[in-house]
Amino acid sequence: AQSVTQPDIHITVSEGASLELRCNYSYGATPYLFWYVQSPGQGLQLLLKYFSGDTLVQGIKGFEAEFKRSQSSFNLRKPSVHWSDAAEYFCAHKTGANNLFFGTGTRLTVIP
Amino acid sequence: NAGVTQTPKFQVLKTGQSMTLQCAQDMNHEYMSWYRQDPGMGLRLIHYSVGAGITDQGEVPNGYNVSRSTTEDFPLRLLSAAPSQTSVYFCASTTDLIDGYTFGSGTRLTVV
Numbered sequence: 001a002q003s004v005t006q007p008d009i010h011i012t013v014s015e016g017a018s019l020e021l022r023c024n025y026s027y028g029a030t031p032y033l034f035w036y037v038q039s040p041g042q043g044l045q046l047l048l049k050y051f052s053g054d055t056l057v058q059g060i061k062g063f064e065a066e067f068k069r070s071q072s073s074f075n076l077r078k079p080s081v082h083w084s085d086a087a088e089y090f091c092a093h094k095t096g097a098n099n100l101f102f103g104t105g106t107r108l109t110v111i112p
Numbered sequence: 113n114a115g116v117t118q119t120p121k122f123q124v125l126k127t128g129q130s131m132t133l134q135c136a137q138d139m140n141h142e143y144m145s146w147y148r149q150d151p152g153m154g155l156r157l158i159h160y161s162v163g164a165g166i167t168d169q170g171e172v173p174n175g176y177n178v179s180r181s182t183t184e185d186f187p188l189r190l191l192s193a194a195p196s197q198t199s200v201y202f203c204a205s206t207t208d209l210i211d212g213y214t215f216g217s218g219t220r221l222t223v224v
Contacts, residue, residue: 034212043202043215051210090154094209098162102155
């Protein structure tokens with residue numbers, strides 16, 4: 001089945017620590033992959049996207065993601081987390097012509 | 113610089129009532145979609161449109177209707193609201209799915 005899996009429902013990190021959020025996809029020879037962030041009460045904002053080329057993608061707010069075809073993964077990383085990064089993060093995968101399939105999300109808590 | 117505008121932001125309905133959730137974008141995007149967001153389930157596609165006059169069903173279309181008479185507007189109609197339709201609804205648009213969506217800020221709907 002076409003799907004995106006985010007295995008971590010909730011992650012807590014200390015401010016200044018590094019962050020990695022996991023995403024695995026299971027469909028597509030040429031996957032189109034995205035990471036979105038949702039702050040409380042807000043819509044989703046695009047952080048970064050990948051569809052070809054360099055497998056390390058830079059996004060906004062200091063985030064990056066690495067596409068690894070051998071592991072079917074597209075993990076999101078940030079070297080040093082800020083308190084304002086506390087939010088919910090969604091991985092998404094373009095499946096077919098007309099849909100983005102979203103994962104179930106990972107909620108990030110940042111502690112001082 | 114409006115982007116995607118959704119109205120209303122909050123709504124409470126009684127079971128069996130009907131209503132229309134409004135969505136408008138000013139970016140001349142051809143693609144528009146409606147998603148619902150439920151805890152632990154991520155975002156699920158309800159209906160989408162690839163241009164004026166063209167709509168199609170997503171993953172969870174039952175109980176919802178859409179139309180696309182103009183490029184700018186993509187309203188979502190609940191014909192007879194049910195408690196299972198309690199959710200947060202997001203409208204999104206894009207010129208091309210490989211670019212990712214621009215999301216509205218959402219409508220929180222409660223059906224009692």
